[in-house]
Amino acid sequence: xxxxxxxxxxxxxxxxxxxxxxxxxxxxxxxxxxxxxxxxxxxxxxxxxxxxxxxxxxxxxxxxxxxxxxxxxxxxxxxxxxxxxxxxxxxxxxxxxxxxxxxxxxxxxxxxxxxxxxxxxxxxxxxxxxxxxxxxxxxxxxxxxxxxxxxxxxxxxxxxxxxxxxxxxxxxxxxxxxxxxxxxxxxxxxxxxxxxxxxxxxxxxxxxxxxxxxxxxxxxxxxxxxxxxxxxxxxxxxxxxxxxxxxxxxxxxxxxxxxxxxxxxxxxxxxxxxxxxxxxxxxxxxxxxxxxxxxxxxxxxxxxxxxxxxxxxxxxxxxxxxxxxxxxxxxxxxxxxxxxxxxxxxxxxxxxxxxxxxxxxxxxxxxxxxxxxxxxxxxxxxxxxxxxxxxxxxxxxxxxxxxxxxxxxxxxxxxxxxxxxxxxxxxxxxxxxxxxxxxxxxxxxxxxxxxxxxxxxxxxxxxxxxxxxxxxxxxxxxxxxxxxxxxxxxxxxxxxxxxxxxxxxxxxxxxxxxxxxxxxxxxxxxxxxxxxxxxxxxxxxxxxxxxxxxxxxxxxxxxxxxxxxxxxxxxxxxxxxxxxxxxxxxxxxxxxxxxxxxxxxxxxxxxxxxxxxxxxxxxxxxxxxxxxxxxxxxxxxxxxxxxxxxxxxxxxxxxxxxxxxxxxxxxxxxxxxxxxxxxxxxxxxxxxxxxxxxxxxxxxxxxxxxxxxxx
Amino acid sequence: xxxxxxxxxxxxxxxxxxxxxxxxxxxxxxxxxxxxxxxxxxxxxxxxxxxxxxxxxxxxxxxxxxxxxxxxxxxxxxxxxxxxxxxxxxxxxxxxxxxxxxxxxxxxxxxxxxxxxxxxxxxxxxxxxxxxxxxxxxxxxxxxxxx
Ligand code: FES
Ligand code: FES
Numbered sequence: 001x002x003x004x005x006x007x008x009x010x011x012x013x014x015x016x017x018x019x020x021x022x023x024x025x026x027x028x029x030x031x032x033x034x035x036x037x038x039x040x041x042x043x044x045x046x047x048x049x050x051x052x053x054x055x056x057x058x059x060x061x062x063x064x065x066x067x068x069x070x071x072x073x074x075x076x077x078x079x080x081x082x083x084x085x086x087x088x089x090x091x092x093x094x095x096x097x098x099x100x101x102x103x104x105x106x107x108x109x110x111x112x113x114x115x116x117x118x119x120x121x122x123x124x125x126x127x128x129x130x131x132x133x134x135x136x137x138x139x140x141x142x143x144x145x146x147x148x149x150x151x152x153x154x155x156x157x158x159x160x161x162x163x164x165x166x167x168x169x170x171x172x173x174x175x176x177x178x179x180x181x182x183x184x185x186x187x188x189x190x191x192x193x194x195x196x197x198x199x200x201x202x203x204x205x206x207x208x209x210x211x212x213x214x215x216x217x218x219x220x221x222x223x224x225x226x227x228x229x230x231x232x233x234x235x236x237x238x239x240x241x242x243x244x245x246x247x248x249x250x251x252x253x254x255x256x257x258x259x260x261x262x263x264x265x266x267x268x269x270x271x272x273x274x275x276x277x278x279x280x281x282x283x284x285x286x287x288x289x290x291x292x293x294x295x296x297x298x299x300x301x302x303x304x305x306x307x308x309x310x311x312x313x314x315x316x317x318x319x320x321x322x323x324x325x326x327x328x329x330x331x332x333x334x335x336x337x338x339x340x341x342x343x344x345x346x347x348x349x350x351x352x353x354x355x356x357x358x359x360x361x362x363x364x365x366x367x368x369x370x371x372x373x374x375x376x377x378x379x380x381x382x383x384x385x386x387x388x389x390x391x392x393x394x395x396x397x398x399x400x401x402x403x404x405x406x407x408x409x410x411x412x413x414x415x416x417x418x419x420x421x422x423x424x425x426x427x428x429x430x431x432x433x434x435x436x437x438x439x440x441x442x443x444x445x446x447x448x449x450x451x452x453x454x455x456x457x458x459x460x461x462x463x464x465x466x467x468x469x470x471x472x473x474x475x476x477x478x479x480x481x482x483x484x485x486x487x488x489x490x491x492x493x494x495x496x497x498x499x500x501x502x503x504x505x506x507x508x509x510x511x512x513x514x515x516x517x518x519x520x521x522x523x524x525x526x527x528x529x530x531x532x533x534x535x536x537x538x539x540x541x542x543x544x545x546x547x548x549x550x551x552x553x554x555x556x557x558x559x560x561x562x563x564x565x566x567x568x569x570x571x572x573x574x575x576x577x578x579x580x581x582x583x584x585x586x587x588x589x590x591x592x593x594x595x596x597x598x599x600x601x602x603x604x605x606x607x608x609x610x611x612x613x614x615x616x617x618x619x620x621x622x623x624x625x626x627x628x629x630x631x632x633x634x635x636x637x638x639x640x641x642x643x644x645x646x647x648x649x650x651x652x653x654x655x656x657x658x659x660x661x662x663x664x665x666x667x668x669x670x671x672x673x674x675x676x677x678x679x680x681x682x683x684x685x686x687x688x689x690x691x692x693x694x695x696x697x698x699x700x701x702x703x704x705x706x707x708x709x710x711x
Numbered sequence: 712x713x714x715x716x717x718x719x720x721x722x723x724x725x726x727x728x729x730x731x732x733x734x735x736x737x738x739x740x741x742x743x744x745x746x747x748x749x750x751x752x753x754x755x756x757x758x759x760x761x762x763x764x765x766x767x768x769x770x771x772x773x774x775x776x777x778x779x780x781x782x783x784x785x786x787x788x789x790x791x792x793x794x795x796x797x798x799x800x801x802x803x804x805x806x807x808x809x810x811x812x813x814x815x816x817x818x819x820x821x822x823x824x825x826x827x828x829x830x831x832x833x834x835x836x837x838x839x840x841x842x843x844x845x846x847x848x849x850x851x852x853x854x855x856x857x858x
Contacts, residue, residue: 013799016807017814018791019744019784026743105728175842177748177756177808223746223808224842257749462806462843610802610848617845618805644753644840652836652846657829 031250178223418691503671623680719786
């Protein structure tokens with residue numbers, strides 16, 4: 001039957017298109033609305049909190065840190081971040097009090113009658129200030145995490161060219177269309193959390209610390225995440241939980257867009273310093289990369305983002321000497337977190353811009369320089385192991401160059417136009433041996449009607465989990481895909497198959513599900529049609545075997561990882577991309593338009609081509625936004641313009657028709673959620689550099705930057 | 712203040728403050744296809760028809776729908792069936808939060824005789840934000856709606 005590889009229509013398309021699907025804010029609700037009272041200063045101590053005696057607070061539920069029965073710590077990797085500030089605040093917007101009331105209006109009035117006095121201290125607002133220890137915010141040196149790698153030995157400098165450049169990438173807002181939303185249901189002293197999230201088990205773990213007991217967590221249909229609903233929902237779930245527990249009623253918190261943009265996590269800004277040595281043919285001999293990323297006020301996920309930065313910093317290029325020094329630093333800005341690509345888009349911008357700069361230095365085509373540095377069988381990556389993907393990478397690169405006609409366009413561009421490329425990879429799954437620490441398990445169950453239900457913690461947030469996972473299971477069982485369903489996760493009812501992040505759902509969870517489905521198939525014996533399947537199930541039921549089958553992650557043989565040396569297989573596998581952008585610059589108003597975008601991808605077998613194309617198109621759109629449109633302005637630690645009218649996202653007329661190709665289909669399926677976010681910004685910047693004979697080293701590239709460069 | 716209007720043909724009365732957003736009123740009335748994406752007229756997720764005109768409900772205040780005929784996607788299920796099918800079939804739905812707004816936009820466009828070219832459709836979609844799809848499949852779905 002083979003439903004893997006088919007463009008099955010998503011199971012949730014109809015209910016989404018007719019408006020009947022209930023997202024968190026659409027669920028039946030008869031309770032209190034929650035609100036967060038936040039710090040107005042970036043750094044300092046809380047001196048006093050005053051409740052205006054002229055205002056009647058008696059019907060307002062008020063929570064502060066003293067109401068917390070468990071631990072006032074949102075433990076992600078460390079426990080430095082409190083749910084509610086106690087004595088000190090470390091960023092504008094840090095939660096101090098929680099309020100709840102039946103009327104949103106009264107809630108706003110109450111908030112306006114609370115005054116917080118601070119002893120303000122000079123905040124640390126930039127990475128430079130942080131490293132210069134303007135204030136000591138974290139540890140001895142304000143460094144949340146540092147990573148150093150070294151591979152090979154420094155070549156003789158003689159006869160080599162050298163180039164040193166700094167590239168910078170800014171904050172980026174996930175801008176999922178559904179704002180952060182969380183509902184806490186109260187039922188006889190117990191609280192259940194329902195909300196918009198990527199990782200129900202992360203939320204469960206965070207609440208267990210806060211509450212001192214396990215709390216049931218259910219994912220509601222989620223209107224986009226892109227990483228923004230990986231770690232952040234633990235916090236808002238905590239707020240809803242605390243208010244609900246104290247009020248003894250249902251509590252709902254739905255952020256307004258401004259609150260969402262101003263205070264939730266963003267992509268880490270990065271400063272990337274590249275120093276290379278290469279010969280006259282463009283062959284790289286040495287690459288030294290220095291990376292600093294801004295973690296914001298708390299550790300959250302920064303160390304893992306940093307690890308991904310390091311592992312992608314040199315791309316997959318062949319180079320005998322690679323050294324990377326990287327650090328994530330503390331500042332008094334809202335904590336940064338997960339965003340599609342998770343550290344890779346920053347450094348891919350760095351290395352791919354640098355490859356073009358090498359080409360420019362030598363007067364060579366960017367394609368020639370990349371070609372010259374393609375890895376071979378013996379090439380080692382940044383963490384010292386052979387690049388197993390070398391042949392696939394070359395095939396992808398060759399196809400992309402040939403089919404897009406890169407050289408012809410590069411050598412004879414139409415006026416005001418330019419073409420650029422980015423060749424890159426994305427590690428699928430968790431970094432290092434991370435996957436084995438997750439110890440993911442999955443389960444499938446034979447239902448009363450003989451259909452099969454998948455019970456995993458992986459969520460649907462738009463990317464297609466509810467459709468793709470049934471395709472994988474149906475494929476193994478040789479059943480129509482309609483006979484397999486996937487349940488929306490609830491931590492009390494499904495297996496913990498790890499978070500829905502890191503392009504791991506199809507690759508890791510899908511693989512485990514295929515294993516579990518294989519067990520069921522073996523238990524049932526032979527059948528060759530859905531009817532025969534039903535008979536086989538009937539016989540099986542008579543024999544009284546188990547109705548549930550599971551599988552758990554085991555690390556594949558040959559994975560070797562030394563976290564201290566940062567040596568070994570950074571990832572189990574990599575997706576590959578070669579993206580080509582063609583841009584046009586308006587000579588009057590300096591607007592840049594991407595007129596063509598070709599995305600060549602190798603992510604192994606594609607489970608659902610239509611959905612996969614959609615993922616790439618959407619990722620590329622976000623990448624083009626990152627390159628040209630999206631700009632958050634921070635002033636004294638505050639997002640100055642937290643609205644969609646100021647933070648410009650690409651709309652339909654701003655984007656070209658993105659064309660998507662998949663190659664290398666025969667390999668095992670790798671996730672492709674993140675890959676398409678990594679390459680576009682570099683491809684667009686390189687194309688612009690080609691159009692104007694100039695270098696664009698900082699994102700976003702707005703008409704003002706272009707004008708300046710043209711002066 | 713008291714506001715009376717029809718929503719999808721049924722009379723509704725709201726007892727509300729004059730500064731109440733129509734977005735919140737229709738959602739309270741159970742029309743959850745109208746979504747709050749941005750609250751400032753930038754995303755189109757809260758689209759609905761007021762007296763036949765497609766508008767953003769987040770920018771309207773309660774008095775603006777006094778005596779008006781309000782129609783949401785809930786009230787246009789039959790009329791939009793082909794559009795919705797095309798959206799599903801062509802992969803134009805991902806997280807779905809923007810989808811009701813896009814379906815109404817497409818309905819408005821097509822029922823006014825909008826041209827079936829990609830460029831024209833793209834231009835017509837300016838004002839509706841989708842963070843998931845990159846728009847290509849939405850445009851394709853609208854081109855290919857069966858009439
Ligand atoms: S919510 Fe009304 S346009 Fe965005
Ligand atoms: S499908 Fe998610 S915003 Fe459009």
